[in-house]
Amino acid sequence: MKRTKMRLTSAAIGATIALSGATTASAYSYFVIYHGNDYSITYGGNTGRAAISACDNELDGNEAYALYVRKSDSYNSPRRVEDGTGADGVCVDSGSSDSNYITNAKTCENIAFYPDACSPWRF
Ligand SMILES: [Ca+2]
C-alpha cells in the first residue's frame, strides 16, 4: 500500500513539473502565419522564434516572403526573407538568433505590377 501511494505522489509531482514547464514556455512560442496557402513559420531556440522560414505554397508565379521584426529592431524597418525558389516544397530560412528573437511577423506575396498582399501582423 505504501508503495502505491509513493507512485501516485511522484506522478503528481511529474504533472506539476509538466504544467510549470508549459507555463514558462508560453511566454514565447512559435507561430505559423498563413496567407492563402503561403505561410511563414518561426522555430528554434528557447523562444521558438530564433528564426523564420518563408514557404511559397501556391503555384501562381508569385513568390512568398516573410517580413519580421526582431527584439532589437525598429518596428518600422522589418527584415525580409523571401522564398525565391517558388512552390517547390522547399522553404527559405532567415538567420537564427534566440537572444534577439522574433517579436512579430507577417506573410506576404510578391505580386508583379500590383501592391503586394500580406497577412496581418502576428505577435
Ligand atoms: Ca506562389
Ligand SMILES: [Ca+2]
Ligand atoms: Ca520554395
